[in-house]
Amino acid sequence: MSITVQNITKTFGSQKALDNVSFTIDKGEVVGFLGPNGAGKSTMMRVLTTYYKADSGEASVNGFDVLDAAKDVQKSIGYLPEHNPLYLEMYVREYLAFNADVYRVDKSKIYDVIEQTGLSPESHKKIGQLSKGYRQRVGLAAALLHDPEVLILDEPTTGLDPNQLIEIRKLIREIGKEKTILLSTHIMKEVEAVCDRVIIINKGRLVADKKLEELREAEEQIIEVEFDYRVEEQLLHQLPNVSKVKNTGGFVYELTFSTSKDMRPAVFDFAHDNRLKTLQLSRKNKNLESLFTELTS
Template sequence: MPIIEITDMTKKFGRHVALDRVSLSIEEGESFAILGPNGAGKTTLVRTLSTLLKPSAGTVKIAGFDAFEEPERIKKEIGVVSHNPFLYDDLKARENMAFYADLYGVGHDRVDVLLKKVGLQERAESLVGEFSRGMKQRLSIARALLHEPKILILDEPGAGLDIQSKRMFYDTIKELNRNGTTVVLTTHYLEEVEELCQKAAVLDRGALRASGTLDEIKGSATTLEDAYIKLTGGAI
C-alpha cells in the first residue's frame, strides 16, 4: 500500500484551478521530487499533504488515513519544512526546539542530538531572530525531525542555502531516506533531484505531466533537463 495516495485531487482558489485532477502514489521509503515551473502548483500540492490546505475535490490518504477526515492520525507521521520556518525569533535555538518537543509530546533528549546534526550546537543559546536564513533553514529541518516522522515534506529546502548548508542538508536527507523515512520535496534544482530522489512528478499549470522513476521521466531525452523542458515548455 502506498504511504501517500492522492486521487483525482483538484484545488481551486476562487475560479483559479491550482491543481487539476492530480493522482499520485508514493511508496513508503521513496524519495520523491515534485517539479514544475513557478505557479505550477507544487506548494499547493505539498500544503495539502501537510493538511494545511483542503482540496476542493478528490482525496489524500496518508498511511492509510484520509488526511482531512482523520488529520490527527497523520500529523504525527509527517514533518514539514516550508518557507515559513515556524520558529520564534525571540526564543533561542534550543528554546525553540524545547518548545516544539513539548508541543509534540516528545522528550528533550533529541533537542541537542538534532542541533548537532544540523551543525547548530554552538549556536544553541543564540536568539533565532539573529540567525541567517540558512541557519533558520537548518533549525527548521531539526524542528521537523523532533517527533521522528515517517514522512518528511520539504518545500524548496535547498533554496538560498550556502554550499556547506546544502551539503549538510543533502547528507541529512540521504541518511534519513536510507533509514526508511519517506521524503517528498519540491525543488527547481534538477541536480538535487538526481542526487536525492528515485522518483519525481512534473506539474505544469496545475496538471500532472509525468511521474515515475527518473529514467521513466527522462524517456528518450538525453538529460532530465531536456525531458523537463519538453514537458513544461509552454510555461512562463
C-alpha cells in the same frame, strides 16, 4: 503506501491550482515534486499536511485520510514549509523545547535531533544569529522532533549559498535513509542530487511520474554534422538509434538520437563507409533539464 493521492482538485476562485492529480509514494522513497513557480506544488503540500481542503478527490498519509483523520496525519508528518516560521529571538534549544511541548515529546529528543541535523556547534545561539543554512537545519530539527514517518519539504534550499546547498542536500539524503520524503522544488538539479524519483507538475496537472533512471533513459542527444555534399535523409535514417533527421541548410544535418550514448563515432564511421568527408561534427545532449523545460513549457 506512505502517501496516496487520488484525483485531487483544488481551485482558488477561477484558478485551478490542482487539476485531478493522482500519485502514490511508497515507504522509504525520496521523491522530488517538481514544477515551475505557480505550478501547484505548495498547494499540494498544504493539502497533504491538512492546511488546505481539496475540492474533490482523496488523499492519505501513512494510511490516514487527510480529512477524516487530520490529527493522525499531522502526527505522521514532519513539515518544513517554504517560508520557515522561526522565532529569531529564541535560542535554538529554546525553540526546539517549545516545539517539543507542542508535540508532547520528551525533552531528551531535542539532543537527538540537534545531533542528527548537525546543529551542535550553533545550538547555544539565537536563531537570528544563524546563517540561512543553519536556520534550515533548525526547521528540519523541529520537523523531526516527533519522529514522523513522512517528511514534506517545501523548497528546502531556497536562498542558500552553494556551500549551504551541498550541506542541506547531504543532510536530506541521510534523513532519507530512514524516512519517506516528498521534496518540492522548481530545480531539476535539486531532484538529481537528492531523489530517487520525480513527479513533475505543470499548471496544476501531473505531466510525468518516473524513476530518475527512466528519465535518463529517455534522454536524447542532437548531433550536428556537415558533409562535403548533400546526403539523402533516407540514408541517414539507417544510423542506429536515430529518431529524427533534419537538413538545416546546405550540407548540414541535425540528427536526433534516442540514446544518451555518444553517437559521434557512429556518424564518423557512417561518413567513412559512404565515402563522405566530415567537415564539422558537434554534439549537444537533451538532458534532464531540457526534458523538464519541454514538459513545463
